[in-house]
Amino acid sequence: MPELPEVETVKRTLELKILNWEIKKVHVYYENIMPDGNKVNLEGEKITALERVGKFLIFKLTNYVIVSHMRMEGRFFLKEDIEPKSKHEHVKITFTNHLSLRYVDTRKFGRLLIKTHDNYLDTPPLSEVAKEPKDIDPKEFHELLKRRQRAIKPTLLDQGIIAGLGNIYVDETLFIAKVLPTRESNLVTLDETKKILKAAADVLAKATKLGGTTIYTYESSEGVTGRFQNELLVHTKEGEPCPICGTPIEKIKVGGRGTYVCFKCQK
DNA sequence: ACCACCTCCTGATCGC
DNA sequence: TGCGATCAGGAGGTGG
Structure with a gap:
């Protein structure tokens, strides 16, 4: 994908x-x-x-x-x-x-x-299509989040709000930012907004450097396979220990999407 | 303005 | 074992 x-x-x-x-x-x-x-x-x-x-x-x-x-x-x-x-x-x-x-x-x-x-x-x-995480001003983005009631994960998947994230990198971003994917967007603090934007930009940059993520049936093209799947922290890691605290990663549904989360690290 | 829900597709997997 | 039912998912469209 x-x-x-x-x-x-x-x-x-x-x-x-x-x-x-x-x-x-x-x-x-x-x-x-x-x-x-x-x-x-x-x-x-x-x-x-x-x-x-x-x-x-x-x-x-x-x-x-x-x-x-x-x-x-x-x-x-x-x-x-x-x-x-x-x-x-x-x-x-x-x-x-x-x-x-x-x-x-x-x-x-x-x-x-x-x-x-x-x-x-x-x-x-x-x-x-909205701006990419690296180009978004945290204060502006926080103001935008204040007007949204729905869970933060579907908000971050909305390409008209923030561009580039899909199901894999949203899970990684929210884990690094320590925010639960189910948290109402308007309850995300400015500090957390900054962490989310930085985590998203970092994850996308690192994944790009490694040629993306090869997962399920996807290859980029020309038989080129990425290496970021070796760096995933929570996505596809159901039942495995959280890399930070050791609590088993759980798989839940958020906005109809399969979602991987550490309930101890993410608040 | 915001948001939940449906649709498009096929292959993999599930359930009986 | 076999076959129909269910699920997964990015984003556009619809309607509340």
Whole structure:
């Protein structure tokens, strides 16, 4: 499940290869993933840059922009164009060099949206993406939290409030900040808000440095696997001793999401 | 403005 | 053993 570090890893991996490649043909095998893929002609477009906004990966082309989100299981692979389509491959972008970029997504939740340079930042989904933890002012964020009644975990998962965190890194962030995921957002103190933002920024930076987290079925792309799963403190650690106090980590549900927590360390 | 709930999907796992 | 039911989950849409 790509969160910010995984998307950044995919971006860095791909941009070493596909910059300046020229598109020859786009095949869309499942329309919902790339609704405009068969309507807009991308032939002759070159990849001019890759960007990332929150968990979105952006391919900048000569005239167009592809805004992609891999959701849980989306992956990109580069292959010889003659290689046959794999089982869950839904989009194939063929280049004039006879290589092709394949979008593979078991659950078909991901999206590749075609935008223009003029509108891609000012229209959904990117227009709705908030700042990343490292760029958020703690006092401003605390004021925002005061207006929210719901649990802090679903608040931190809301990309319109804070960008980049998913289920894995939220659990890690709240454990490091010593705040229970069920705590009402408006009851989080300014001091705790500062700790949450710092923990989130640190966790994302460290995970990015290690190439993200390889977990369940997810690989970033190109067979690149991250190493942050070895650094996880609580996520997936049900029944194991808390690394701080030794109390067994519990798995609970918060806002419908599987959540790992130490009830002694987190208040 | 805020928020709970539903939807999209498939593979893994559960229950009978 | 086999098969239907249930679950997981990021974010957009809906409706209270």
